[in-house]
Amino acid sequence: xxxxELGDRQAAKDNYEFILGFFHxxxxxxxxxxxxxxxxxxxxxxxxxSVEIVRQQGRxxxxxxxxxxxxxxxxxxxxxMNNHQATVKxxxxxxxxxxxxxxxxxxxxxxxxxxxxxxxxxxxELEARMNVEMAEVNPYVGDC
Numbered sequence: 001x002x003x004x005e006l007g008d009r010q011a012a013k014d015n016y017e018f019i020l021g022f023f024h025x026x027x028x029x030x031x032x033x034x035x036x037x038x039x040x041x042x043x044x045x046x047x048x049x050s051v052e053i054v055r056q057q058g059r060x061x062x063x064x065x066x067x068x069x070x071x072x073x074x075x076x077x078x079x080x081m082n083n084h085q086a087t088v089k090x091x092x093x094x095x096x097x098x099x100x101x102x103x104x105x106x107x108x109x110x111x112x113x114x115x116x117x118x119x120x121x122x123x124x125e126l127e128a129r130m131n132v133e134m135a136e137v138n139p140y141v142g143d144c
Contacts, residue, residue: 008044012052015045019053023064033069043076081118085110088130096137097130105130 023030036053038046050071057066077083088110092102109123
């Protein structure tokens with residue numbers, strides 16, 4: 001059995017090695033501006049990968065030299081509570097759930113920062129109420 005390093009920091013190192021491998025195989029692209037992007041869970045991976053690129057490229061003799069100019073993250077998932085808060089605001093903003101239900105969720109749930117504490121509240125019941133109010137609407141499909 002092997003010991004494996006896990007986590008965002010290790011993922012950044014592994015992804016940086018992949019990028020180096022790509023440019024080793026395709027050196028004709030080294031002079032192009034290099035931008036990395038992602039969405040959702042990329043809110044974790046892309047900033048840490050960017051830091052790793054800048055750190056490694058700042059070392060004397062870094063090779064190959066990348067023309068790294070920045071990163072983009074669309075709709076980043078940075079924390080479970082930020083995601084919950086944004087989801088509730090979007091649902092009420094699009095009239096998919098009632099304002100009273102969303103306001104109750106805001107009062108009782110929006111301040112919670114740790115998942116275990118969240119499970120010990122009425123928040124799960126309020127989310128179930130929101131699901132009932134949405135009926136058959138799938139908020140993840142653009143054309144309902």
